[in-house]
Amino acid sequence: MTPSFDDFVAEQVTPLLRYATVLTCDPHLAQDVVQEVLLRAQQKWDRIGSVDLPHAYVKRMVTNEFLSWRRRRAAKDVALSMTTLESVTPPVADKTHHYDEREAMLQRIAKLPRKQRAAVVLRYYENYDDSEIAQMLGCAEGTVRSHISRALATLRMEHTPEPAGVGSRLGEGLS
Amino acid sequence: MNDTEQRIKEALGLLAERTPHPGPTLNALRRKRKRQRNNIFLIATAGMAAVVVLIFAGVVASDRYAPPNPNDAGAALVVEQPSRLPLKYAPHWLPEGYGEVYRGLLDGERAYVPAGAQGYPFTNGGPLTRIFKSKAKPDTTGWDEVSVRGLKAWIHTQQGQSPGLTAELVWEAQDWLHVTVRGTDDVRQTATRVAESVRADAKVAHTPPFTLNGQEATEVWGSSPGDWGAQFKKDPLVVQVSTRSPGITGTPVTVRGTQGIQADGAVAVLDGSVWVTVQGAASVEELVKTANDVQLASTPDTSWIGRGM
Structure with missing residues (x-):
């Protein structure tokens, strides 16, 4: 039986927002992307609702929207910043010693070319294999491997110890 | 899995924790x-x-x-294009009964006054709540440090043109955001509550009431959907389109293919149901030409005027 669009949204909006947030590195953009996609999905719900896995279909729409959105907005794109993230979700104190390193890694991921970033998210966040990523991105498996290899090379190359000052800047948002 | 891959997983997990509320x-x-x-x-x-x-x-x-006359005022009507200056930020809480009366599209300004307030109360010291953004932090020397949704913010109150205190609150989101409140019992508390409710989810794409050579009106105001004005400044000229008469008296001049009024440093003409006025230090010919170049939206979007949340 085809689920109603409203039921689908109630169930999937948070997972979609979570995926879009990780994909875009920007909670505001994630909200915009998910809104746009759900609006379009609603218009075609008769068809989308009847496929085997509607959430997978809509997730792919989110991916495509992110890729095309980024192209449209490339000229005025705003790089990831702590303030962008914290303006939507207040920071929570993190006492682990990895915190700064994770933040630094996040900054580097946010700077990756969009397809590389999408491939990295699908591999390391969604745990997809090459063929699933290829299907999601609409490219060959070899291209997926190339995207991930280049992304890893970039992230590894830039992976250097953070200066001591970074921690104090993060601390500002927690006061 | 190597160290870099582990770090990537951890970083993405951290990012997922920041998923916005649905x-x-x-x-x-x-x-x-x-x-x-x-x-x-x-x-x-x-x-x-x-x-x-x-x-x-x-x-x-x-x-x-x-055959159509190219000088006919109707020739200046255009097919509506959505604004290229969307309003990004919107409050999700306002004092009871407030409606929107002003939009400044360059700095994302939105102003709200109590429903039924007459005229343009946001300019005369009446109760007002407004938000706007800026690129830089204002001088907050002497302001109190507070927090807005966990972010550092600064607030102060002052005796301005309003009978009571005016509160101004600023904090940094993607832009520096400002909330100004006057005319409520506790302006500080109201400003804080409004600020806490501001989200970057508005994406209001309205149809500009007019454009001038492709540049759209940057300010729109009014007291109701049928009582509004819009403005665009292009130094040294100020172009206004309004449902209200500009109150100019002078000598006749042909503007937009019909008879208008020419006064010292201004021309005005009634085009359909709106007045097109151009003022500034320029020759009459230039004022008339600018007025002729104004392209009116046939159905300007003013439905938001007077509306609350």
Whole structure:
């Protein structure tokens, strides 16, 4: 039986927002992307609702929207910043010693070319294999491997110890 | 899995924790779906009306066709284009009964006053709540440090033109955001509550009331959807389109293919239901040319004026 669009949204909006947030590195953009996609999905719900896995279909729409959105907005794109993230979700104190390193890694991921970033998210966040990523991105498996290899090379190359000052800047948002 | 891959996983997990609450997305979705439904109804109604008008016009005009006059005021009407200056930020809480009366599109300004307030109360010291953004942090020396949704913020109150205190609150989100409140019992508390409710989810794309050589009006205000004004400044000229008369008296001059008024440093003309006024230190010819270049929206979007949340 085809689920109603409203039921689908109630169930999937948070997972979609979570995926879009990780994909875009920007909670505001994630909200915009998910809104746009759900609006379009609603218009075609008769068809989308009847496929085997509607959430997978809509997730792919989110991916495509992110890729095309980024192209449209490339000229005025705003790089990831702590303030962008914290303006939507207040920071929570993190006492682990990895915190700064994770933040630094996040900054580097946010700077990756969009397809590389999408491939990295699908591999390391969604745990997809090459063929699933290829299907999601609409490219060959070899291209997926190339995207991930280049992304890893970039992230590894830039992976250097953070200066001591970074921690104090993060601390500002927690006061 | 090597160290880099582990770090990537941890970083993405950290990012996922920052997923925004679905509330604003669901609200925006609801609003857009409602608008779409309304649009479908309007398009259907407009389509039927157009068919009737075309049939009638065809019958009436078939025996009295005249070529269009390029100087005709109607030639300056344009097909509506959505604004290129969307309003990004919106409050999701306002004092009870407040409605929107002003939009400044360059700095995302939105101003709200109590429903039923007459005239343009946001300029005369009456109760007012407004938000706007800036690129830089204002001078907050002597302001109290507070927090807005966990972010550092600064607030101060002062005795301004309002009978009571005015509170101003600033904090940094993607931009520096400002909330100004006057005319409520506790302006500080109201400003804080409004600020806490501000989200970057507005994406209001309205149809600008007019454009000048492709540049759209940057300020729109009014007391109701039928009582509004819009402005665009292009140094040294100020162009206004308004449902209110500009109150200019002077000598006749031809503007937009009809008779307008020329006064010292200004020309004005009534075009349909709106006045087009151009003022500034320029020759009459330049003022007239600018007025002629103004392109009016046939159905300006002023439905938001006076409306609350």
